Amino acid sequence: MNVVALFKLVPDLVEELEIDQSGTALNTDFLRLIINELDDHAIEQAILLKERSGARMTVIGSDAEGADDVLYTAVAKGADQLIKLMGDPNAVINNHAMARATAIVLKELQPDLILTGVQAHNDLDGSIGPLVAEYLGMPYVGYVSGVNVQNGRIVVRKEYPGGLIAEMEVDLPAVVGIQSAEQPPRYVTVNKVRQAMKTAAIEERPLPALDVSGGAAIRRMFKPESATRAKMIEGSTEEVTARLLDIFKEIGAL
Amino acid sequence: MMNQDIYVVIEHLRGKTADISYLMLAGARALAQATGGEVIAVLLGHNAQSLANNMAADKVLYVEHPALAEFTSDAYQRTLAGLIAGKEPRAVLFASSSIGTDAASVLSARLKLPLISSCQSFSADGRPICQICGGKIMAESDLPDTTTLLTMTPGGYKPEEGQSGKAPDVIKVEAPSLDNLRVTLKQYIEPEAGDVDISKEPIIVSVGRGIQNQDNIEIAEELARALGGVVAASRPVVDQGWMSTSRLVGKSGKKVKPKIYLALGISGAPEHVEGMGESEVIIAINTDTNAPIFNVAKYGTTVDLFDLVPALTEKLREVKKV
Ligand SMILES: Cc1cc2nc3c(=O)[nH]c(=O)nc-3n(C[C@H](O)[C@H](O)[C@H](O)COP(=O)(O)OP(=O)(O)OC[C@H]3O[C@@H](n4cnc5c(N)ncnc54)[C@H](O)[C@@H]3O)c2cc1C
Ligand SMILES: Nc1ncnc2c1ncn2[C@@H]1O[C@H](COP(=O)(O)O)[C@@H](O)[C@H]1O
Numbered sequence: 001m002n003v004v005a006l007f008k009l010v011p012d013l014v015e016e017l018e019i020d021q022s023g024t025a026l027n028t029d030f031l032r033l034i035i036n037e038l039d040d041h042a043i044e045q046a047i048l049l050k051e052r053s054g055a056r057m058t059v060i061g062s063d064a065e066g067a068d069d070v071l072y073t074a075v076a077k078g079a080d081q082l083i084k085l086m087g088d089p090n091a092v093i094n095n096h097a098m099a100r101a102t103a104i105v106l107k108e109l110q111p112d113l114i115l116t117g118v119q120a121h122n123d124l125d126g127s128i129g130p131l132v133a134e135y136l137g138m139p140y141v142g143y144v145s146g147v148n149v150q151n152g153r154i155v156v157r158k159e160y161p162g163g164l165i166a167e168m169e170v171d172l173p174a175v176v177g178i179q180s181a182e183q184p185p186r187y188v189t190v191n192k193v194r195q196a197m198k199t200a201a202i203e204e205r206p207l208p209a210l211d212v213s214g215g216a217a218i219r220r221m222f223k224p225e226s227a228t229r230a231k232m233i234e235g236s237t238e239e240v241t242a243r244l245l246d247i248f249k250e251i252g253a254l
Numbered sequence: 255m256m257n258q259d260i261y262v263v264i265e266h267l268r269g270k271t272a273d274i275s276y277l278m279l280a281g282a283r284a285l286a287q288a289t290g291g292e293v294i295a296v297l298l299g300h301n302a303q304s305l306a307n308n309m310a311a312d313k314v315l316y317v318e319h320p321a322l323a324e325f326t327s328d329a330y331q332r333t334l335a336g337l338i339a340g341k342e343p344r345a346v347l348f349a350s351s352s353i354g355t356d357a358a359s360v361l362s363a364r365l366k367l368p369l370i371s372s373c374q375s376f377s378a379d380g381r382p383i384c385q386i387c388g389g390k391i392m393a394e395s396d397l398p399d400t401t402t403l404l405t406m407t408p409g410g411y412k413p414e415e416g417q418s419g420k421a422p423d424v425i426k427v428e429a430p431s432l433d434n435l436r437v438t439l440k441q442y443i444e445p446e447a448g449d450v451d452i453s454k455e456p457i458i459v460s461v462g463r464g465i466q467n468q469d470n471i472e473i474a475e476e477l478a479r480a481l482g483g484v485v486a487a488s489r490p491v492v493d494q495g496w497m498s499t500s501r502l503v504g505k506s507g508k509k510v511k512p513k514i515y516l517a518l519g520i521s522g523a524p525e526h527v528e529g530m531g532e533s534e535v536i537i538a539i540n541t542d543t544n545a546p547i548f549n550v551a552k553y554g555t556t557v558d559l560f561d562l563v564p565a566l567t568e569k570l571r572e573v574k575k576v
Contacts, residue, residue, distance in 0.1 A: 011387060013387060013388045013390060013521065013523075014542070016544060017387055017390050017391060019391070026387075026391070037490070041493075096362070096363070096369075099363070118355075119355070119371075121386060121387050121388050121523075122386055122387055123371075123386070124370055124371055124372065124384055124386060124393055124395065125362075125368070125369050125370065125371065126355075126358060126359035126362055126369040126371050126405075127355065127359050127371075129359070130355075130356065130358075130359035130360045130363070131359050131360075131362070131363045133360060134359075134360045134363035134364050135363060139327065139328055139436040139437050140327055140356060140359075140360055141327055141356065141437060142352070142355060142356045143352040143355075143356070143506070155440065157443070158352060159352060159506050160267060160352050160506075161351075161352075161505065161506060161507070161508075161509075162445060162507065162508055162509075163445030163446070163499050163500065163502070163506075163507065163508075164267075164442060164443070164444065164445055165442065165443040165445075166324075166325075166439055166441075166442055166443075167439070167440040167441050167442075167443060168326065168437055168438065168439055168440060169437070169438050169440050170436065170437050171436040171437070174436075177356075179506065180489075180493045183495075184493060184494050184495055213366075214362060214363075214366060214367070214368050214369070215368065216368055216369065216370040216395050216398070217395060217396065217398075218393045218394070218395055219381070219394050219395055219396050220393070220394045221391055221392065221393050221394075222391075222392050222394075223390070223391065223392070224385075224389065224390075224391075224392050224546065224549055226548075226549035226550075228549070228550070228552075229548060229549055230536075230538060230548040230549075230550075230551035230552060230553055230554035231552065231553050231554070232548070232553075232554050232555065232556070233553060233554065233555040234555075237557055237561045237562055237565050238565070240555050240557050240562060241562065241565045241566050241569050242569075244537065244553075244555075244566060245566075245569055245570070245573065247535075247537070247553060248481070248514070248570075251513060251514060251534075251535055252513075253457060253481065253482070253513065253514055254570075254573060254574070
């Protein structure tokens with residue numbers, strides 16, 4: 001079985017985000033990128049499938065700062081093939097364009113199963129997973145937290161609110177949007193990643209031409225202006241503690 | 255030809271209409287006021303017509319088929335593709351949820367229609383306003399001039415605004431052939447019972463990734479005990495296995511409405527706020543002044559939780575002894 005996991009680098013939300021001069025995009029000058037957390041889970045799920053059913057595992061991401069790290073870390077965890085999509089850094093990209101281009105690359109790999117993160121937080125025109133599924137003519141199920149291969153099909157655990165799970169049976173080939181892996185993403189030591197860098201090769205493939213139709217255009221970005229912004233309690237730990245105690249009393253919790 | 259109507263794809267699970275459906279009807283009304291069309295609910299189901307009874311819609315399009323009894327992506331997509339392409343509404347609203355997002359992106363690709371996701375509200379002239387980057391950034395778009403698909407997140411409208419207390423007209427629409435489906439529902443697996451039900455607790459001390467590791471959860475538990483409450487958590491804490499899924503608050507977890515919700519090291523991502531935003535008093539402890547949690551909290555402080563929590567626990571113990 002061929003399993004492909006996709007990943008994307010997204011702005012680290014711990015850092016402060018600035019809006020650029022155009023007012024329609026983030027200022028990328030100081031932007032720190034990290035792997036979309038859900039892709040870490042998708043990679044973990046792919047490795048679990050490989051361990052359980054001997055799949056061949058490919059990891060694909062677009063060229064960006066940090067992409068090599070993600071790829072080498074994946075190979076240290078057990079991935080077999082690493083692909084980096086090389087595009088024009090100044091090209092206009094939206095998810096529809098990206099999905100159409102990625103689908104062309106994916107088709108050549110003849111995957112049985114494609115795993116993506118169910119969503120990334122920094123875009124507005126849908127998710128690559130279901131878009132790719134449609135362009136490849138495959139079924140898609142998202143919000144998944146567990147995948148098992150059974151008799152040439154997969155059984156996925158789809159999450160609903162409140163902890164309810166729907167077990168769904170899906171024909172292969174298929175695309176699955178991962179919410180979380182069956183276990184927390186494993187950790188590999190820096191040493192193991194260094195080792196991987198020496199032996200593993202990243203295949204650089206050109207990103208096919210981009211057709212941006214169908215994507216949404218942002219007109220204006222702004223920081224949320226909340227009318228109900230919290231009353232901030234300033235001061236030392238002791239002062240804040242005392243004030244919180246007063247608040248608990250006011251609410252009637254003490 | 256495209257018309258000005260706004261369609262709302264109704265979400266229901268195991269015989270119950272989801273709150274987000276009513277919330278979307280309220281959003282659709284706001285958008286319809288800008289475009290000048292009607293609000294039309296689209297209900298897919300099996301013996302599910304009665305779900306339409308309370309919907310604040312001008313009419314309901316109802317598609318009946320045994321394969322639509324419960325949600326599966328394949329059956330929904332096939333049914334909706336025909337319906338949308340045939341009617342060409344101004345916009346189609348889906349929930350930004352386990353059901354709506356599975357359908358919306360696929361349909362956008364299949365029908366070659368633009369998609370705008372995570373829309374929270376509409377401006378007076380009908381522009382979608384969306385929440386991205388974990389709630390740290392808002393993005394406003396134009397409504398493209400063809401039928402547009404949107405996924406809606408909570409926050410802009412209230413479910414009560416989408417309820418009418420009366421039954422709108424229901425128009426039955428023929429289902430397409432739903433043979434050879436590639437996705438089928440095998441079974442539902444119930445959440446584990448036995449733990450406390452956090453949705454019934456009046457005092458919740460909730461921990462986020464700021465707690466750093468499993469051992470540190472102890473300080474939150476001590477604070478909860480001192481306050482007479484229980485602990486809960488955000489998704490990363492549960493995904494790491496540091497706390498049981500039954501304690502998860504948010505979109506994929508429980509909705510809670512306690513008297514006090516104390517958020518420790520939680521950023522306030524939209525998916526978390528979806529589960530706790532209606533708590534009576536939210537108190538947020540977060541070292542990042544810009545954390546979105548401060549936009550929903552009543553009180554906030556940027557004191558480090560590792561300093562504040564033990565101090566607060568100790569003070570509470572002192573006070574309670576007297
Ligand atoms: C489909 C989907 C469904 C989801 N469902 C849920 C859900 O049900 N529930 C949920 O919670 N999330 C859910 N999420 C995840 C959500 O998007 C966020 O990733 C998550 O809520 C972030 O959790 P957090 O706030 O604990 O972590 P982070 O966003 O990493 O925030 C940690 C915070 O801790 C603060 N901090 C760090 N150190 C300290 C310190 N010493 N003292 C004080 N503050 C400190 C930081 O400033 C930061 O703001 C879902 C995501 C998706 C895509
Ligand atoms: N440029 C990209 N390269 C590879 N995978 C991507 C890319 N963009 C999105 N993805 C995948 O699609 C998921 C959802 O992201 P998004 O479509 O941006 O919401 C990500 O978590 C990745 O798994």
